[in-house]
Amino acid sequence: MADLAKRVRKIKDRQELLAVIIDDIDGILPYDRDFSDCEQKLDEMTHGLRNLARELKVPVIIMVGLPDYDAKKEGILLS
Numbered sequence: 001m002a003d004l005a006k007r008v009r010k011i012k013d014r015q016e017l018l019a020v021i022i023d024d025i026d027g028i029l030p031y032d033r034d035f036s037d038c039e040q041k042l043d044e045m046t047h048g049l050r051n052l053a054r055e056l057k058v059p060v061i062i063m064v065g066l067p068d069y070d071a072k073k074e075g076i077l078l079s
Contacts, residue, residue, distance in 0.1 A: 001048045012056055020053070020060045 008020055025045065046062075053060040 001045055005048070005052050008052065008056065012058075017056065017058050019058050020049075020056075022049075022060070022062045025062050025064055 008017070011017055025042070049060045049062065
């Protein structure tokens, strides 16, 4: 998180920054995490990103990939 914040601050110093968009939060969370630790790490990460947004006065948008889901297989009608 500290590395990401440092890079974003450097960009903001050089040019106008309108928003920070993170394509996939899994890319910035540590790979060697177990399920019980995942929630805590995600909580720390989102608090850090919220503080960064407040500090820089820009929105931070996080894109999260959802698992593949086949509604037809489950018999659910989506409209």
